[in-house]
Amino acid sequence: MHSVNPILALFYRELKISYRNFSDILSILMFFLLGILIFVFSIGPNTEIFNEIGIGVIWTLILLSNNLSLRKFYQNDFNDGSIILLHMSGLSYELIVLIKIMIIWIFLQLPFFIIIPLAAILLNIELPNVNLILISFLIGSPILTSIASISGSMNLLNQRNFAIGSVIIMILSIPIIIFSVGIINASEEIVRAQLQILIGILFFFLAITPWVSAACIKLAIQNK
Amino acid sequence: MKFLINPNRFNQISNIMLTPLIILSVIALTTGLVFAFYLSPNDYQQGSTVRIMYVHVPSAWLALLTFFIMTVYSIIGLAFKTPFSFIVNAAVAPIGATFTLICLITGSLWGKPMWGTWWVWDARLTSVAILFMLYLIIIFLKNSFTNDSLGEKITAIFIIVGSINLPIIKFSVDWWNTLHQPASISKLSSPSIDPSMMRPLIIMTIAFTLIALIIAIIRIKAEISERKLKN
Incomplete structure (x- = not known):
């Protein structure tokens, strides 16, 4: 490849790496489903209880699965030095962080859109609530990815x-879980307000994450 | 004001200030305790347990104040690369954690007779518990790097990110309808607390702040000497 846009090249590289490690992604999905099974085993197959706590269970497991992506962000690139090479090819660390967040969101969070309705059926959650879970997940998952970054x-x-x-990750994710689960449990008139707060948190994290992560990466490179 | 960022100036000033501060804090604490135990009335509903307030409220105030000071010092330290900021952060974090723990323990001792339970999952209580965990993470994060100067910078970044929690704690009782009562003394124009209880509360708050300041000064001085020894 000659004279390609470095942003596109990085995007392509990340896509390739993520695609090669596809079994990793499947393992995270399996972690999520197994977690739900374990909840079912530990609580007992009582459908009424699941109706009440199912949403909380799903969101808790989304948060825990997000923890597994922690080491996938920069550790390998940092250990073999390729993050410095990427930086030398003209990309700022902030941009690298943004691209990483996008790729990891696509590969690690998007598959949950298939698996969450499945889990919701297993936990006997009503259909309108499933929609709300998906909406809250659509807004909440980029925040989780940013926090993991x-x-x-x-x-x-x-x-x-x-x-x-x-x-x-867990302690920074607490507001997200409060408002995401709040959307579903809230009464009709404040659903909108809760969603807007969640979107506000999303924009806040999208604004600060590149700077915070880039500052940390720079510090780590200086002290390596 | 240079002593706030320069370790040598800080040592000079603190050597002069330490004895008067100790005397002042002893006076404030004795008068505060006398007021709290003998010269303030029982609450008409809570009886004598209201006196827990004179420890609970000052420690809650210090728990928040310490985090705020750490945030300010982290921003200064990262922006202007002043090593003294990181000394302050390292010295002050355990103090904040202790006062948060005191606040949680006295709160639950107060909650048992009044609310009938040690602990409820109320917004204020939960957010203070989160504050305690933030303090613990700050202490652990600093110690988990083999390179000290990297550890304290990363910790400073975490403190700034974690300080988002401060307004949530402060306003949790106003935003959510909770069991924990809203602030009684912050409304200075019309405080919803009787002057006879207000007086010991303010004296105790001053006494606690002075004690925290003294401990902070001693810890900061120890930290400065330790770093001088290392280099």
Whole structure:
């Protein structure tokens, strides 16, 4: 390939890597489904309970599955130095972060649109609520990916405490879970308001994540 | 104001300030405790348990104030590359965590007789619990890097991101309809608290702030000396 746009080239490269590691993505989906099975086993096959807590269960597992993507962001590129090469080819770290978030969202979060309705059927959730889960997931999942990006870039050189990355993701995700589940459990007139708050959080995180992640990556590269 | 960012100036100023601060805090704490235990009335509903307030409210205030100071210092430290900011962050984080824990424990001791339960999943309580975990993460995150200067910078970034939680804690009682009562003294024009209870509360808040300040000064001085020894 000669004289290609570096942004497109990076996009293509990330697509290729993600496509090659496709079984990884399937494993995350399996994690999600297994988590739901484990909830069913631990609570007992009582459909009425699932009607009440099913949405919370689904969102909790979305959050936990998001934790698994933590190491996929920058760790490999950082360890073999290719992130520096990408930067030298004229891309700012902020742009690399944005492209990474987009690719990881496409590969790790979009498949959930197929698997969430399936899980909702298994948990006996009513159809209008499934729509609301999908809407809240459409807005909430890019936020989760951004948070995973922040946490992943913070822990590039962390060699002592591996769990702290997941803990950071969980604690920053709390507002998202509050408002996403709030959309479904709220009364009709404040659904719109909750959605708007969630969209606000989305724009806020889309605005800060490139800078925060890029700052962390730069710090890690300086101290490597 | 240079002593707020320069370690040497800070050492000079704090050597002068430390003794007066200790004397002041002892006076404030004794008068505050005397007022809290003997000179303030029982609440007409809560009886004597209202006196827990004189520990609970000051520690809650300090828990938030400490995080706010850490946020300001993190921004200064990352923007102007002042190493003193990271010294302050490292020294002050355990103090904030302790006061948050005191706030949670006194709150649940107060909640048991009044609400009939140690803990409810109310917006204010939950967000303070999250604040406590943020403090713990800050302490752990700093220690999880083999390179200290990297660790403290990453921690500063995390503090700035985590400070989003502060307004949520402050306004949680106003935004959501909760069991925890809204603030009684922040409405300075018309406080919804009787002056006889207001007085000990303010004295205790001053006393707690002074104590926290003294501990912070001692910890910051220790941190400065430790870093001087390392280099």
